Amino acid sequence: MAKKKNNQNTGFGTYIKWFWMLFLSGVLMIVLVFFLASVGVFGELPDHTQLENPNTNLASEIISSDGKTLAKFYFNDNRTPVSYENLPKDLVNALIATEDARFYDHSGIDARGTLRAIVMLGKGGGASTISQQLAKQLFTDQVSSSKIERAFQKIKEWIIAIRLERQYTKEEIITQYFNIYDFGNNADGIRSASRIYFGKEPKDLNVKESAMLVGMFKNSSLYNPRPSRNPIGTKDRRNTVLDQMVKYGYLKETISDSLQKTPLDLKYTPESHRDGTATYFRAYLTEYMKDWIKNNPKPDGSKYNLYNDGLKIYTTIDSRMQEYAENAVAKHMEKLQAEFFVQNKPDRNKTAPFLGLTVDEVEDLLRRDIKKSERWRKMKYDLKKSEDEIYASFEKPTPMSVFSWKGEIDTIMKPIDSMRYYKSFLRTGMMSMEPQSGHVKAWVGGFNYRHFQYDMVKQGKRQVGSTFKPFVYATAIDQLHMSPCDQLPKSQYTIEAGKWNNQKAWTPSNSDGSYGGMMTLKSALANSVNTVTARLMDKVGPKQVTNLAQKLGVTSNIPEVPSIALGTPDISVYEMVGAYATFANKGVYIEPIMVTAISDKNDTVLEQFLPKSQDVLSEESAYVTVKLMEGVTQGGSGTRLRTKGADQWNAVYREIITGYPYEFKNPIAGKTGTTQNNSDGWFMGMVPNLVTGVWVGGEDRATHFRNIAYGQGASMALPIWGMYMKDCYANKDLEISKGEFEAPEELTIEVDCDNYNPDGSETPQVPDIDDLGM
Missing domain, CATH: 1.10.3810.10 (Biosynthetic peptidoglycan transglycosylase-like)
Structure with missing residues (x-):
């Protein structure tokens, strides 16, 4: 019996022994596996540095002046x-x-x-x-x-x-x-x-x-x-x-x-690069940042990556004002476009949307634009197709998604027909800037970046029409010390051939066809009287006007010929806003600035930016020019900003004018502009701390309204300014000025025509034109 019991104990002990051996082996195996894993046998593990700085892609952030994120730059990781x-x-x-x-x-x-x-x-x-x-x-x-x-x-x-x-x-x-x-x-x-x-x-x-x-x-x-x-x-x-x-x-x-x-x-x-807010500004900023990155390497010599390095780009754009600007553009352009479509129905215009062109001229225009298209570039240079094959592809119906004001439309259309379709849409550009700082507060280069990617703020340049005239008047004020109250004949005026740079004889006509009597400079500018502007141009000379425009920040080519007085040069909205802001800023030009600082992902400031400035005009000359332009909204084409609504203009154009009546009562200086055949409509508007420019027109100059009632700057562009400013004023936090433009301490030129007295007599007098050297 003792022997049997001993055998049982020995057998149980063996089980216990094996249990512990297996248990410890399992523990050791687990420990070994964890050890091998920890030393990287089963794959590399992150070291201390990687744990401290995980390798994650960070989108670069565009930050508005009021602290909001406008958008981001990223490839895959937003x-x-x-x-x-x-x-x-x-x-x-x-x-x-x-x-x-x-x-x-x-x-x-x-x-x-x-x-x-x-x-x-x-x-x-x-x-x-x-x-x-x-x-x-x-x-x-x-x-x-x-x-x-x-x-x-x-x-x-x-x-x-x-x-x-x-x-x-x-x-x-x-x-x-x-x-x-x-x-x-x-x-x-x-x-x-x-x-x-x-x-x-x-x-x-x-x-x-x-x-x-x-x-x-x-x-x-x-x-x-x-x-x-x-x-x-x-x-x-x-x-x-x-x-x-x-x-x-x-x-x-x-x-x-x-x-x-x-x-x-x-x-x-x-959130995508083609959707959201400030899309056109973001497109500009992309190129701006590429240039900055090229010239600003990291401390280790490598280049920053705009899409992965988490840069923070602090901009001058105000998210609220940007929203107001985009809303104003969208509301007005939809109504304006609807009227344009009505006037260009096929039964009314066989070459729609073009006016004044023959069928052959339209075909030539479209063929020229085919060669400028991305489709042409890809087929010719990437796919090596012949020109005949490329032209044929434009006649082949293709599934596509096209823009409409009611939303995108999925359709099947010939590419050539889609080109004609898109050319029927009027375009727009708008920029708003703080004149004292140069800070651009709103930038709208169009109404839909996904379908219309050409930026009409800085890229696009169009004839500026009468919005160029203040440059002529400012030159005369600066050189001749003229007053807004000085009167000149409205009669026809000819600048002799060869007087300025061998130009032909030039006799401009007035848009209303009237030429009798005398007019103050203030009234002449307010009503865009061409003959008075021509007299001023002849006295100061085209070179002096061109020089002033260039000092005001206009970099576009301006030929030194008298006809520039009526706005024949092609200039961008960006340049025009910067130039007008000089008048509001007491004669000091501040280069428009869009970026104030750039920092890295750790909020280390990499660079800060200050605008460039230049004295262009005396404070007095700038102020007098502003007072001249106030006449545009007091008794000229800009008075629509002040009317209360129950007038003929509102009744006739109620279908296209949005936000009316505006009923502004504060001082506003500005100028409308309309080019030949109503191809371009402009409005430049200023209050003491905000200058805004708006352009509206077709992609081609042959795309325009039939008559000036709809095609003038006061109908095409001014309503956008009006709606935008109403929203800006409604937001008290923005502190947009409703006050007077600040006058110089010593003002030697009279701007109040009720008190104007050029010869020192007790009653106001009309100056003799010979006394002015005219």
């Missing part, structure tokens, strides 16, 4: 990081309740969760902590093809998670996780996601918005809230997150029940 302080408490609580309830109790690996996952074979949910998920996002592959590879990947995630916990605080780990996740639809990181899905910053998210975004962590492709994707599934997932918040005490059940009955309330605002 990511801009936010700090933990800018994450709302509900957002953080929703994440912890849903993804890692014991987040604050573990050191990277949730032992209880891992054990549960092993016992239940993953059926009770995964065991990945937030730290592990961050490790997976940052340093490991998203998907492995085999279970063995996935197992080794999981081990790497555990190791990295533990290292992350040692390297960062819990708050920093949460912040990184929110910043790294891809929420779909170009929403990389929580900042882009909150802006794209709800049109707000992360700190402004409410409970249900936070719950929806946290719900997307499970699978942003599946739980895509867009109406065309999976809004119902996304709402169900949001409600699950709300339930989790109740379960762990972050939300009251009654509040959760109430929120679960509400819709997603999505405010989907996609």
